[in-house]
Amino acid sequence: MSKKKSFSWSEQCEPHKLRTKEIISQHPEIRQLIGKNPYTFLVILLCVGIQIGMSWILYDESWWFIFPCAYLVGAFACHTLFICIHECSHNLIFKNRTLNTISGIIANLPLVFPSSVSFQKYHLKHHAFQGIEELDADMPSEWEARLVNNSSLGKALWLLFYPIVQALRLHRMSKEIKMFDKWLVVNYLVQLVFVAFIFYFLKWKAIVYLLASFFFSVGLHPLGARWIQEHFLTHDEEQETKSYYGVLNTVNLNVGYHNEHHDFPSIPWNNLPKIKKIAGQHYTSLGYHSSYTKLLFRFLFDRRLSLYSRVARNNRGKTKMS
Incomplete structure (x- = not known):
């Protein structure tokens, strides 16, 4: 792959619907896997508890000790919580949609910034309209790709501040997605009370630990390589x-x-x-990753990989264009 100067544009719709139909036709038993997993709520409580407990342990520790703890402990707990929020956005914990929203707000607590309700609103668009800039918040903006280019330093800073970058993308989606509602207000108020509580009882070091944990969990960390793994063109252009x-x-x-x-x-x-066990023939031929650490270093130092290493599209249809 040579250095990319633009996104790879596709005239096709998002690529998953057709494979889903094919797999279901061959393996209808996969439908039995559809459902909810209420035990995920226990994972939320565990990880929230870990982060509150670590905040209490570290509130009077030396600064030099806080950041390694955030990198080695907090990042993992926060990343799991982010995945739990993802499960809530798909309503995969409880049958009741409101309970899923509340679960997401609880999972959001140690992440400092209120994001669970807004994520719930825009994430499903990512599935339906993958690669369409105005509807897919996972898709880098043109200005991001130009600014970062293929610079190792630029890519490192982009990952380090990824939460801020993704928040900036929401503006481009505001014409088609209504963000403001009562649940967004609840998310902000609950988060404000939680952060105020932590600050009142545990002071600045606890807040810094939570902030560092959050930024590491989705940024310049092996776990942050997940953003590259999921939809970047690391194997080919297809x-x-x-x-x-x-x-x-x-x-x-x-x-x-x-x-x-x-x-x-x-x-x-x-x-x-x-799913892979049942329909393995549909997945074993696809490229995949087995090491986040290896992928992280490859993204940072391989000049052929950049934010342009993505497929973009305008086709909002459900089937391939003729």
Whole structure:
């Protein structure tokens, strides 16, 4: 692959609907995997508890000790919480939609910034309109790609501040997605109370630990390589979704099975490996990743990889164009 100067434009619709139909026709038993996993709520409580406990342990520790703890402990707990919010956005924890929204708000607590309700609004658009800039918040903007180019430093800074970058993308979606509602207000108020509570009892070091944990969890960290794994063109110019089959799927709650998830977004995380087991012939021929650390370094230092290494499209249809 040579250095890219533009996105790879496709005239086709998002690539997963057709494969889903083919797999279902061959393996109708996969429908039995569709459902809810209420035990995910226990994972939320565990990770929230870990972060509150770590904040209490570290509130009077030396500054030099806080950041390694955030990188080695907090980032993993926060990343799992982010995946739990993802499960809530698909309503995969409880049958009741409101309970899923509330669960997402609880999972959001140690992440400092209120984001669960807005994520719930725009994430499903990513599935339906993958690669369409005004509807897919996962798709880099043209200005991002130009600014970062293929510079190693630029890519490192882009990952480090990825939460801010993604928040800036929401403006381009505001014409088609209504963000403001009562649940967004609740999300902001609950988050404000939680952060005020932590600051009142545990002071600045606890807040800095939570902030560092959050930024590491989705940024310049092996876990941050998930953003590259999922939809960057790391293998060829055609396959725009890649799965990750590695040990960190324990932390990721199997969302590394990303082709499987996009093909069957109504199947909860615990059943995603079963999709590959049942319909393996549809996945074994696809490119995949097995190491986030290796992928992180490749993204940073391979000049052929940049933010332009993505498929963009305008076609909003459900089937391929003729």
